[in-house]
Amino acid sequence: MSDFTMVATAPLDGYAKDFDGVSLAEITNRAIISIATPAGGEAHLAKAVKSAFGTTLPNIGGSQSSTFSNGQFLGLQQGQTFFVFEHDAPNALEIVAEQLKDAAYLSDQTDSFVMLTISGKNARLALERICLIDLHPDAFSIGRVARTSMEHLSVIIKRTDEDTFFLMSPRSSALSFLHVLETSIHNVT
Amino acid sequence: MTQKNRIDGGLIDRNEPISFTFDGRQFEGYSGDTLASALLANGEKLVARSFKYHRPRGIFTAGSEEPNALVHLRRGAYLEPNTRATVAELYGGLEATSQNFRGSLKHDLMAVTDVFSPLLSAGFYYKTFMWPKAFWEKIYEPIIRSSAGLGRLSGEEDPDIYDKGYLHCDVLIIGAGPSGLSAALAAGRSGARVILCDEDFRFGGRLNAETFEVSGMSGTDWAMETIAELAAMDNVRLMPRTTIYGAYDHGTYGALERISDHLPTSGNKPRQVLWRIYSKRAVLCAGSTERPIAFGNNDRPGIMLAGAVRTYVNRWGAAPGKRVAIFTNNDDGWRTAHDLAAKGVEITAIIDSRECAPLSAPAGAAIIMGGQVVDTKGRHGITSITLANGQQIETDCLAVSGGWNPNVHLTCHQRGRPVWRENIAAFVPGGDIPTGMMVAGAASGELTLASALKQGHKTANSVVKDLGFKPSRKAVSKAEDEPVEVSAFWHVKASKSRAWLDLQNDVTVKDIKLAYQEGYRSVEHLKRYTTLGMATDQGKTSNIPALAIMAECTGKTIPETGTTIFRPPYTPIPISALAGRSRGKNFRPMRLTPSDKWAKEQGAVFIETGMWMRAQWFPREGESHWRESVNREVKQTRNSVGICDVTTLGKIDIQGRDAAEFLNRVYANPFLKLPIGKVRYGLMLREDGIVMDDGTTARLGENHYLMTTTTANAVSVFRHLEFCAQCLWPDLDVKMISATEQFAQFAVAGPNSRKLLQKIVDTKFDISNKAFPFMACGEITVCGGLPARLFRISFSGELAYEIAVPARYGDAMIRALMEAGEEYEVVAYGTEALGVMRIEKGHAAGNELNGQTTARDLGMERMVSKKKDCIGNVLSERPGLNREDGLSLVGFQPVDRKLELKAGAHFVAKGNPANTENDEGWMSSVAFSPIHGHSIGLGFIKRGHERLGEIVQAADPLRSRNIEVEIVSPHFIDPEGERLRV
Structure with a gap:
């Protein structure tokens, strides 16, 4: 038995706050695994995903849900999908690898990002100050995913509901990202 | 009052x-x-x-x-x-x-x-x-x-806050006058997403300034009714107090919204917001600007543009004078007379420069057709005007109208040139306006109300149809076409007094003529020589009359003379608004290492390295100088063990069947045969043969590698690798993703590093020298099952490891390492001690990999394999990079050991004057070595490796220093590398 206990810390210590018409909260119980498609292995991977997770891989800019740990596949770029699912322990890679075996190149990205949800009737108004892409429901409907940047920080954004967005940004600059979001919320509420 | x-x-x-x-x-x-x-x-x-x-x-x-x-x-x-x-x-x-x-x-x-x-x-x-x-x-x-x-x-910091933002629409309508409102109605009714902006706080434009009727109601009422309809549409965004200041590529427009300038305070909210508006189409409905006529002393208070006088009377119920005279060259001036008279203002005279029949005029006003005002009187306000015939007329306000200029500025922001239209004696938008922009109303040269309404409606319908929306069938609102006849008349030649063109810069007709006489005949030269059209108004009222006078001087036509280039911003934008919230510490994001919280608790002094905040050293009580802290950290690391957070180094996860081949091509040294469980130092060249970056790459599995880069080049190396994979060798099966953020990584260095780690690493993993030798790597578990990675690599020159755990355990890991090291009196060391130790060891870093140096300069020419191809291989063979007297990286120490070396000093042979002709190289890195007790340095000098022991000058004229230094081996400690392998 080790003499040392390793306790995980969240990038924002589990931040959650309500503002006028906006709620902002850190998500801490999700794992992120990057799934890269081997050259020529598209069909093999699609089959493996279908078999293991009961769904298909999304197109770039789209997402697919899975009943596997309430998972979401995010289509980010050619040959790269992120699988985001409910999982707390540091063995997420092992779990997905067991499912997909050699069908994909996997990389644990859980600790690479801070994850937040921003929701409420003023959420879009706040994002308007920092998000370059068009978040109008006609242009960015529920389930859509995009890589973008906000105040020089790279961000992955997914619309999860009419007024709810899931955001991922690099972990090391999590405090700056929080500041960016809080400033935007302050400026519009 | x-x-x-x-x-x-x-x-x-x-x-x-x-x-x-x-x-x-x-x-x-x-x-x-x-x-x-x-x-x-x-x-x-x-x-x-x-x-x-x-x-x-x-x-x-x-x-x-x-x-x-x-x-x-x-x-x-x-x-x-x-x-x-x-x-x-x-x-x-x-x-x-x-x-x-x-x-x-x-x-x-x-x-x-x-x-x-x-x-x-x-x-x-x-x-x-x-x-x-x-x-x-x-x-x-x-x-x-x-x-x-x-x-x-x-002189103080601006206490207001500012913001930026991004908007998207199908149709951006610039200006909410009659044509803009008409266009917005048509576009809005079609269901298109519309943004309607106007710089004014009240929508309506000239409708608020005139007494026109639209659809049987006053223009103002029509505007209000229209705005109410637009406000009820979900697809229309109304933005008053918003100036579109620039037209940029691909339908992007810059806008400044003044959120709280009209309030006593901003209430701790943004005062102004700078918007970037992405539009599919834009309809420019910017209206027109009245221009003056130049005559003697035409700058006195009380002399105003006629349209402005009308506006003050109609919109604001404010009379600029009680006895008003009008000087005009067009029909519009006469409307001023009627509007003022209707409000009870006395019209003393209407002077029309045209020789034609007078229009109807208010009773009592003197009518002078073909008349000209040659001079005015009144020091602090006009009291009288003098006509060309010598007649003097008392007045306290002179309303001047020289015709109207369409506001074409935004049509020219992408180098478009306006074209001359004779019937209104003005420039109108040319053919090469920004892509996606249409122009309607007075901005297009359609100066009457009815045509503005019609054109706004028609243009918007055409635009929305083009975008796939169904135009509404509702008809355009009706109005009368008012008379707008004008004859070009720019200045009164008979005036003997100074006649002002540019009121803001005090440029007169005489100045223009002088500029012509002195050879400044291009309008661009004219502008810069006379300052015409500069400053806050950018010559909106003065440019056209001035270039008309230049045209007179040169004998050319006005269109031949042309205009200056209109550039953004259309009206002034505060610098604070351009900065937005990117001020002070918010200028750029800050990246924190996983041990940041712990380091702050230790009182670490931090330094910015790129966006990272890294601990520079960890002062302890009693230490009064930073070097005391750094010396202690270095000595204790070399004597026992030290720990440094090296998370900031770039980490790139590379996988694929062709990953080895890929690495073999991007690195100068071979990588095909790197065994699983081993790390290799790699040198990466640019295509031109210059060193790009260095680092290590570990083979974690058959098709799985982890590359490390320098902190500074983490992004550029990743970008380079993606370029290679996607563009140079798309046939290779290789995928990569950044893992820099994923792992908290700590260097554990010093003779006791293994003992310390053996307390952390789970016992099933043998990390003895035999089982885990120098340059070994492996995936392990620590502290009872936590997945981790261990690399036996050293930057300090000591027995050393780097241990990586998922970043969420970074804080716990540094605390565990420090606790485990207590019995060895472990120290945390910062970037300063890291730098001292790497200089003592003779490792090249950013100062040496400065984008000018080659593998040969660094003494690594043998690493550039000639048995394989790699990026930079061919061009590294260029004769210029392989001269006999080329630079070599060597060490330096001061002859007088008490003296301090300075990076940036240049080397000059002893006895030679310190000048550029005798320059033989430069000092790239220096440090005080606590091991040697004096200053040491690394640097590049011609044929350095042949000159060990030679004394040269380290000349530093910028800091007025010149000291003698001895050329020595760059390895100040353990040149054979024995410590690494114990």
Whole structure:
């Protein structure tokens, strides 16, 4: 038995706050695994995903849900999908690898990002100050995913509901990202 | 005070009086007023002094084109100079002060420059201050600088906050006058996403200034009804107080929204927001700007544009004068007379430069057809005008109309050139306007109300149809076409007094003629020589008359003479708005290492390395100098064990069947045969053979590698690898992703590092020297099962490891390592000690990999494998990079050990003068070595490896130093690398 206990810390210590018409909260119980498609292995991977997770891989800019740990596949770029699912322990890679075996190149990205949800009737108004892409429901409907940047920080954004967005940004600059979001919320509420 | 010139009517709320001050005097206006309209209502004519001659000036226009009425608004740190009184919305407690004078506004001591005006003609300082040469810097320039500048800054940090934002729409409509409203209605009704912007706080444009009817109701009422309909549409966003200041590529427009400039305070919310608007189409409905006629002393307070006079009377119920004369070259001037007369203002005379039959005029007004005003009188406000026939007419306001210029500016922001239209004697948008932009209404040259409404409607319908929407079948609102006949008439030649063209820069007709005489005939040269069209108004009222006069001088036509290039911004944008929230610490994001919290608890001193905040050293009680801390950290690491957070180094996860081949191509040294469980140092070249970066790459599995890069090049190396994979070798099966953020990584260095780690690493993993030798790597578990990675690599030159755990355990890991190391008196070390140790060891870092050095310079030429191809291989063979007398990286120490070396010093052979001809290289890195007890350095010098033991000069003329240094091996400790392998 080790003499040392390793306790995980969240990038924002589990931040959650309500503002006028906006709620902002850190998500801490999700794992992120990057799934890269081997050259020529598209069909093999699609089959493996279908078999293991009961769904298909999304197109770039789209997402697919899975009943596997309430998972979401995010289509980010050619040959790269992120699988985001409910999982707390540091063995997420092992779990997905067991499912997909050699069908994909996997990389644990859980600790690479801070994850937040921003929701409420003023959420879009706040994002308007920092998000370059068009978040109008006609242009960015529920389930859509995009890589973008906000105040020089790279961000992955997914619309999860009419007024709810899931955001991922690099972990090391999590405090700056929080500041960016809080400033935007302050400026519009 | 009473509002002595306030008359009936207007779109002001008389139930809401507002108090304000101007130059410390208390006045009253109404909600809906601008500062200018309130000052006029109070009978204030003199509001400013001109820039060059300090001439008394009044309000000239009723909009953003105002050249004269610039004031300081607010006070203290909130003070903003050069605010145009004509667009400053009145609010309770507004404080305005006049600017650009010494003494008082009425008695300006600098007005003496007007007396010397014959000596101060265009370009005077180019001619006057030629000699004696020595006077320029010490006398002339300070005097000119103290007189120059419009307004003054508070000198304090701007306490307001500003923001930026991004908007998207199908159709952006720029301007909410008749054509803009008509266009917005048509576009909005089709269901397209519409943004309607106007710089004014009240939508309606000229409809608010005129007495026209639309669809059987007053223009103002029609505007209000239209706005109400638009406001009820979910697909339409109305943005008053918003100026579209620039038209950029791909339908992108810059906009400044003034959120709280009309309020006493911003309430800790953004004062202004700078928007980037992405549009599929834009309809420019920017209207037109009236232009003056130049005649003698046409700059006196009380001389105004006729349309502005009408606006003050109709919109604001403020009469600029009680006895008004009108000087016009077009039909529009006559409408001013009727509107004023309808409000009870006496019209003394209508002087029309045209030789034609007079239009109908108010009773009592003298009508002079073919007449010209040659001069005016009245120091602080006009009192009379003199006509060409010598007739003198008393007046307290002269309304001047020289015709209207379509506001074509935004059509020219991508180098489009406007074209001349003779019937309105004005430039209209040319054919090469920004892609996706259409122009409607007065901005297109359609100067009548009915045509503006029609064109706005038609253009919007055409645009939405083009975008796939179904245009509404509702008909366009109806109005009459008013007369707009004009004859080109730019200046009164018979005037003997100075006739002003550019009121803001005090440029006269004579200045233009002088510029012509002196050879400045291009309009661009004219602008720069005379300052015509510069400063806040950018010549909106002056450019066209001035170039018409230049055309007269050159004998060319106006279109042949052309205009200057219109560039963004259309109207001034505060620098603070451009900065937005990117101020101070918010200028850029900050990246924190996983041990940041722990390091702060230890009182670490931090340093910015790129965006990262890294611990530089960890001071302890009793240490009074940073070097004491650093020396302790170095010594204790070399004697026992030290720990450093090295998370910031770039980490790139590389996988694929062809990953080994890929690495073999991007690195100069071979990577095909790197065994699983081993790490190799890699040198990466640019295509031109220069060193790009270095680092290590570990083989974690058959098709799985982890590359490390320097902190500085983490992004550029990743980008380079992606380029190679996607563009150079798309046939290779290789995928990569950044893992920099994923792992918290710590260097554990020193003779006791293994012992320390054995307390952390789970016992099933053998990390003895035999089982886990130098350059080994492996995936392990620590502290009872936590997945981790261990690399036996060393930057310090000691027995050392780097251990990586998922970043969420970084804080726990540093605490565990420090606790485990207590028995070895472990120290945390920062970037400073890291740097000292790498210099002692002779490792190259960023200072040495500066984008100019080659593998040969670094003494690594043998790493560039000749048995395989790699990026940079061929060009590294260039003769220039392989000269016999090329640079070599070597070590340096001062001959006098007490002296300190300085990075940046250049090497010169002993006895030679320290100049560029004798330059033999430079010192790239220096440190105080606590092991040796003196300063040491690394640097590049010609044939360095052949010159060990030679004494040269380290010349540092910038810091007035020149010391003797000895060339030594770059390895100040353990040259054989024995410590690494124990």
